[in-house]
Amino acid sequence: MLPARYVVTGRTVETADSVTLRLEPLERPIPRFQPGQFTMLYARGVGEIAVSISGDPSVVDSALTQTVRAVGAVSRALHDAKPGTVVGVRGPYGVGWQPSLAWERDVLVVAGGVGLAPLRPVVLTVLAQRWRYRRLIVVAGARTPREFLYSDELKWWSSRDDLALELTVDHAADGWTGQVGFVTQPLARLPLDPAATTAFVCGPEPMMRFSAETLLRRGVPADRIRISLERNMKCGIGQCGHCQLGPLLVCRDGPVVDYARAAELLSVREL
Amino acid sequence: MDAFGLDGLDELVRALIADGHRVIGPRRRDDAIVLDDVTGVADLPSGWGVEVAPGRYRLHRRGDDALFRHSAGPQSWKRFVHPPRRKLWETTDVGFAAAPDDERRLAFLGVRGCDLAALGVLGRVLGARSRPFIVAVDCTEPGGLCFCASTGTGPSVGPGYDLALTERLDDTGHWFLADAGSEDGERILAAVTRRPATADEVAGALRDVTAAAGRMGRQMPALDLRQLLHDSRQAQHWNDVAERCLTCGNCTMVCPTCFCTTTEDVTDLTGDHAERWEHWASCFEVDFSYLHGGSVRTSAASRYRQWLSHKLGTWHDQFGESGCVGCGRCIAWCPVGIDITAEVAALAAERSGDDVDV
Amino acid sequence: MTPPTLAVWKFTSCDGCQLTLLDCEDELLTLAGAVRIARFTEASSAISPGPYDVSLVEGSITTPEEAERIREVRAQSRVLVVIGACATAGGIQALRNFADVEEFRSLVYASPQHIGTLATSTPISAHVAVDYELRGCPIDRRQLLEVLSAFLVGRKPDLPDASVCTECKRRGLTCVMVADGTPCLGPVTHAGCGALCPAYRRGCFGCFGPVQDPNIAALTAQLRACGLSEEAIDRAFRTFTHFRQETAT
Amino acid sequence: MSHRARQLRVSALARVEGEGALNVVVRDGSVERTELRIYEPPRFFEALLRGRAHTEPPDITARICGICPVAYQLSACHAIEDACGVTVPEPVEALRRLLYCGEWISSHALHIHLLHAPDFLGYPDAITMAADHRDAVERGLALKKVGNALLEAVGGRAIHPVNVRVGGFYRAPTRAELAPVAEQLTAVLYLALATVRWVAGFDFPSVELDHELLAVHEDHRYAITRGRLVSGDGLDFPVSDFSSHVVEHQVPHSTALHASLDGRRYLTGPLARYSLNHAQLSPLALHAAAEAGLGPSCRNPFRSIVVRAVEIVYAVEEALRLISEYEPPEPAHVDVPPRLGVGHGVTEAPRGLLYHRYGIGADGLLTSAVIVPPTSQNQAAIEADLHALVTANLALPDSELTPLCERAIRNYDPCISCSAHFLDLTRSPA
Ligand SMILES: Cc1cc2nc3c(=O)[nH]c(=O)nc-3n(C[C@H](O)[C@H](O)[C@H](O)COP(=O)(O)OP(=O)(O)OC[C@H]3O[C@@H](n4cnc5c(N)ncnc54)[C@H](O)[C@@H]3O)c2cc1C
Ligand code: SF4
Numbered sequence A: 001m002l003p004a005r006y007v008v009t010g011r012t013v014e015t016a017d018s019v020t021l022r023l024e025p026l027e028r029p030i031p032r033f034q035p036g037q038f039t040m041l042y043a044r045g046v047g048e049i050a051v052s053i054s055g056d057p058s059v060v061d062s063a064l065t066q067t068v069r070a071v072g073a074v075s076r077a078l079h080d081a082k083p084g085t086v087v088g089v090r091g092p093y094g095v096g097w098q099p100s101l102a103w104e105r106d107v108l109v110v111a112g113g114v115g116l117a118p119l120r121p122v123v124l125t126v127l128a129q130r131w132r133y134r135r136l137i138v139v140a141g142a143r144t145p146r147e148f149l150y151s152d153e154l155k156w157w158s159s160r161d162d163l164a165l166e167l168t169v170d171h172a173a174d175g176w177t178g179q180v181g182f183v184t185q186p187l188a189r190l191p192l193d194p195a196a197t198t199a200f201v202c203g204p205e206p207m208m209r210f211s212a213e214t215l216l217r218r219g220v221p222a223d224r225i226r227i228s229l230e231r232n233m234k235c236g237i238g239q240c241g242h243c244q245l246g247p248l249l250v251c252r253d254g255p256v257v258d259y260a261r262a263a264e265l266l267s268v269r270e271l
Numbered sequence B: 001m002d003a004f005g006l007d008g009l010d011e012l013v014r015a016l017i018a019d020g021h022r023v024i025g026p027r028r029r030d031d032a033i034v035l036d037d038v039t040g041v042a043d044l045p046s047g048w049g050v051e052v053a054p055g056r057y058r059l060h061r062r063g064d065d066a067l068f069r070h071s072a073g074p075q076s077w078k079r080f081v082h083p084p085r086r087k088l089w090e091t092t093d094v095g096f097a098a099a100p101d102d103e104r105r106l107a108f109l110g111v112r113g114c115d116l117a118a119l120g121v122l123g124r125v126l127g128a129r130s131r132p133f134i135v136a137v138d139c140t141e142p143g144g145l146c147f148c149a150s151t152g153t154g155p156s157v158g159p160g161y162d163l164a165l166t167e168r169l170d171d172t173g174h175w176f177l178a179d180a181g182s183e184d185g186e187r188i189l190a191a192v193t194r195r196p197a198t199a200d201e202v203a204g205a206l207r208d209v210t211a212a213a214g215r216m217g218r219q220m221p222a223l224d225l226r227q228l229l230h231d232s233r234q235a236q237h238w239n240d241v242a243e244r245c246l247t248c249g250n251c252t253m254v255c256p257t258c259f260c261t262t263t264e265d266v267t268d269l270t271g272d273h274a275e276r277w278e279h280w281a282s283c284f285e286v287d288f289s290y291l292h293g294g295s296v297r298t299s300a301a302s303r304y305r306q307w308l309s310h311k312l313g314t315w316h317d318q319f320g321e322s323g324c325v326g327c328g329r330c331i332a333w334c335p336v337g338i339d340i341t342a343e344v345a346a347l348a349a350e351r352s353g354d355d356v357d358v
Numbered sequence C: 001m002t003p004p005t006l007a008v009w010k011f012t013s014c015d016g017c018q019l020t021l022l023d024c025e026d027e028l029l030t031l032a033g034a035v036r037i038a039r040f041t042e043a044s045s046a047i048s049p050g051p052y053d054v055s056l057v058e059g060s061i062t063t064p065e066e067a068e069r070i071r072e073v074r075a076q077s078r079v080l081v082v083i084g085a086c087a088t089a090g091g092i093q094a095l096r097n098f099a100d101v102e103e104f105r106s107l108v109y110a111s112p113q114h115i116g117t118l119a120t121s122t123p124i125s126a127h128v129a130v131d132y133e134l135r136g137c138p139i140d141r142r143q144l145l146e147v148l149s150a151f152l153v154g155r156k157p158d159l160p161d162a163s164v165c166t167e168c169k170r171r172g173l174t175c176v177m178v179a180d181g182t183p184c185l186g187p188v189t190h191a192g193c194g195a196l197c198p199a200y201r202r203g204c205f206g207c208f209g210p211v212q213d214p215n216i217a218a219l220t221a222q223l224r225a226c227g228l229s230e231e232a233i234d235r236a237f238r239t240f241t242h243f244r245q246e247t248a249t
Numbered sequence D: 001m002s003h004r005a006r007q008l009r010v011s012a013l014a015r016v017e018g019e020g021a022l023n024v025v026v027r028d029g030s031v032e033r034t035e036l037r038i039y040e041p042p043r044f045f046e047a048l049l050r051g052r053a054h055t056e057p058p059d060i061t062a063r064i065c066g067i068c069p070v071a072y073q074l075s076a077c078h079a080i081e082d083a084c085g086v087t088v089p090e091p092v093e094a095l096r097r098l099l100y101c102g103e104w105i106s107s108h109a110l111h112i113h114l115l116h117a118p119d120f121l122g123y124p125d126a127i128t129m130a131a132d133h134r135d136a137v138e139r140g141l142a143l144k145k146v147g148n149a150l151l152e153a154v155g156g157r158a159i160h161p162v163n164v165r166v167g168g169f170y171r172a173p174t175r176a177e178l179a180p181v182a183e184q185l186t187a188v189l190y191l192a193l194a195t196v197r198w199v200a201g202f203d204f205p206s207v208e209l210d211h212e213l214l215a216v217h218e219d220h221r222y223a224i225t226r227g228r229l230v231s232g233d234g235l236d237f238p239v240s241d242f243s244s245h246v247v248e249h250q251v252p253h254s255t256a257l258h259a260s261l262d263g264r265r266y267l268t269g270p271l272a273r274y275s276l277n278h279a280q281l282s283p284l285a286l287h288a289a290a291e292a293g294l295g296p297s298c299r300n301p302f303r304s305i306v307v308r309a310v311e312i313v314y315a316v317e318e319a320l321r322l323i324s325e326y327e328p329p330e331p332a333h334v335d336v337p338p339r340l341g342v343g344h345g346v347t348e349a350p351r352g353l354l355y356h357r358y359g360i361g362a363d364g365l366l367t368s369a370v371i372v373p374p375t376s377q378n379q380a381a382i383e384a385d386l387h388a389l390v391t392a393n394l395a396l397p398d399s400e401l402t403p404l405c406e407r408a409i410r411n412y413d414p415c416i417s418c419s420a421h422f423l424d425l426t427r428s429p430a
């Protein structure tokens, strides 16, 4: 399980603490990814962490797009990686969103903070194969207006009429005229066809739980709500044991799982 | 089946070494039977027995010269197939390089049924790494903490060995019954001076091994443990264990199937050279479940629950079998003697509404 | 790129922990190239003024002057690493915290009125914020090098908050408590030494201090079972570091 | 310069272990006061030992000094064994001597190469010195490393070894564990000789001191861990008489307790050992000493660096001999049941005599503890040296005289951390 060497060829600053990196293989590329899968990114001498792939799955090249938020040493090192820096990449790992589960259905994407990163490939997949899906609704939340990832892309999304975009922030500022509040607020009032909706939810764990509960109350079936779990990961391939959540090895059986499966696990404290 | 004496066993060890193996077997060191390199019968703990109880392990001299009649010691074979610390890779500007493997194939001498099962479990979790040559030994003398009969992993050795021995001490002397379980096993056995065993001898050995099943010091309650642990997520009993548990992690370290690891990144002071190492970790460590901002499992109760639930319950979900092979190590080597079989019984009692009494 | 600066400070201590830096015989000259040792009075009479990128602080606070001086050190240090049981827990001299210092003073000194000491010996963290703690009496050389090399590449140093038992077992040692009935504080003691004492068939005496949330009560019961008297148990938990001792029943 | 008060001050002595300051006051052309001030805060070891078990002093007193913990551990062991009427068997004592050799090698190598040599060659520290004398610094580190390897193999770790206990050791190292150390020792023997030659070539101010000398002595070997006490004037007494000969008292001009030997100022440490036990050195060490120009006695404190280097040669050789004869003692310790009484212990720490005395109660708890470390014994001699040195060099400007004084202090490698006994007097300014 040696990493492949990739070199940073692009670095886009997203927010005060997040960047999107474009990585290109120096030698062998890793296999193609599915939306929602992640890689283990290695910053030399600093460490290795799980990072979702946030690029466009329909683009056929060997480059990887990954968005990193600096929260600790390894993510800081990756965040600070200048073009030309060589990093190690293993993957892609895990079970992804599987957008095909939403063929012929309404797609509801719910993202909190950097949770938008793993969901971006879902949105891009739906847009690329628009005919396969019914409505596409994207609800994204951030703490402040400055903390939205992909702000240019969001503008483009909001200008489209085949995509309904709802943005909300916890704290308004900078002349924000949009919604203020938790993502559950738009979720509670959006026009939905619950039985025909498949929801893809990613963000901090409480946010995912509240969102899923709101959707359940609105009648979206639990096995049509997919969330992406986060647990400590050291190996990414089910051998280090860190990422267990009850019966799940999150790296292998997830990170994306149905809420039908996750609900009872997330309700137990310190599981 | 074949039979040979102590000299035959010595020949066996030498044949394995001559065949390029590093032979690991039981040895006496520091008041315990440990696993280490052996070069012949003289290295084996002749005449040493072991008496075990929860949190207690004592060597004693036996009345005979038995070599393999001692309960599970402080180590398991795990440390050789899944080393406590190993280098994953090293990297310079030029690329990543895997750490070189030791060329020599390992041979394990004296693997009991429980431990043979454990090697199988470990192999199914970690995937194929190089497989050692296994000389298994049937158990005719279970210890006070053994419960392999109730986990279905002993006292006779199951499949997966290259050679299986039964140690016999009777009026004809000290000898071994041997059975080859693989072509490799047959090849090595051929190098040993031996004779065919009689039907009586084979039957006598079988009788003793079968009888051993009735003398286990412990027993795992015969329940659907996966279901029990699933039902016990919110049990009160976890708090009771937490009062006694030191969260020191000894149980996970001595367990022959606990496989969890963590990683270390190592650099030299010049920063030119970086390495990544893996070492055994334990779900009892607070940092084990660390996510940015804090650990998921901080209470002792939740950490013990994770261990027991994984071992006996969710292991089935993840790998299709139990993680417990009934060797009793976790009971002996827990410094405060927490007894996995008793805790399971207490959880079962709590579920059925009985009084919890450990 | 100018190398980061390193300063070494001493408070009330035995010098053993800072000596550990000089004990890195193989790395010392490389280290002196990777960082600029700007202040280390035990080893050099040249002192460069602060601020310093990394300060290693040895010793506990036992005088009013020291309580003052540690603030100045903190103010001049970007990263402050406290080294050793004295600096992280008060050290052996913190035994005075449980006794009458006046009596201690008069026992040792002819003119006790001249000895300006505080009634307690306290860890550095009781006075200023610290960035990393290196445990041990003395600290472990590999851990010291880990902190320094981690600092140089921007890594979080690997100082696991696990029990000595995990190291003991990884090392393949036989537990002295289970196999010999020898009292051992390993289960509640912070890893880092590599299970040194059990390797010499001796019980750990806790020189790396407690792990997070040690179950002292449970171990106390076990120490009793090993034959230690209540007084001996008290002493065991109060020597080079001090374990919060719950009343065990 | 007369009629004026002249003060030489060094507020933080560098390259000594612990924290100390120097204050010399010259008035009307003569030296009024020389004070080696110790501002190491007291740690009350003697007080905190009371009420501890009789098994604890080796570990606890080790923490007095991180540079010579073995000395503390073994003086403590001997004192307690003495109180309990136990003598450890010779093989155990030999293992102690082996451990002690590790400490001598390590401590002397540290002092010579990293702390003292920069004085002679004009550098602020060994790291700066390494730019021009890398070989010498690397040689020092290599020697120190071997000393530490020996300490680790026998004691478990180099600083505050864990393997020492009253009655012997917790576990005797195996021959296999010592074999690699023996290899390393063999490999550095020539380095040790090179160090003697190197330091012998330094410039030494010519000074002869007249202090009484005191050292532990054994007839058949260079005394380290046990023996009688002998002085240059022919005193010869057992360890148990230490406190009737050595008295600590306060003197008017100084702030520290001064020890005196039958009322006289005296010196312990390498110079005393060398001069009193010269005949017991090994042939190789004697040869190295002769080559370095040392006679059968040495009374120039500046040359103590040469004596230390000779002692490294001796300790390396002696360690090799001990390892070659080594059989792990079984058991590694004898039982030392407590009994009511008082015991004395003295060993030769790298810096000189280290004396421990304990009173033990019938319950096995300590009733009293007295520790007299070498630096406090040498304090009076150090100040006397400074007095003589300043008097002889009054013509020098402060900028030269002050460093000379510092060097004079470093001759003694004072280990101020062992300040079990020092006073910290708050004084009014001169
Ligand atoms: C499947 C998955 C996908 C992820 N995708 C992204 C992404 O696209 N962008 C992004 O910025 N972050 C993502 N993360 C989170 C990212 O892995 C953590 O932020 C990162 O591990 C923090 O490491 P650190 O060393 O910087 O921080 P520290 O806080 O110093 O963490 C130290 C160590 O703890 C562990 N750890 C800490 N936090 C986490 C965590 N949240 N998840 C797993 N292990 C953790 C890691 O082993 C880490 O090296 C993802 C996590 C998972 C599990
Ligand atoms: S922690 Fe121990 S070794 Fe370090 S300075 Fe304090 S007493 Fe000395």
Ligand code: SF4
Binding pocket: B248, B250, B335, C164, C165, C166, C168, C169, C173, C174, C175, C176, C177, C178, C184, C185, C186, C187, C195, C198, C203, C204
């Ligand atoms: S000897 Fe001590 S540290 Fe080692 S496992 Fe036993 S209790 Fe833990």
Ligand code: SF4
Binding pocket: C137, C164, C189, C190, C193, C194, C195, C196, C197, C198, C203, C204, C205, C206, C207, C208, C209, D162
């Ligand atoms: S085992 Fe315990 S007492 Fe011994 S060195 Fe390690 S932490 Fe210190």
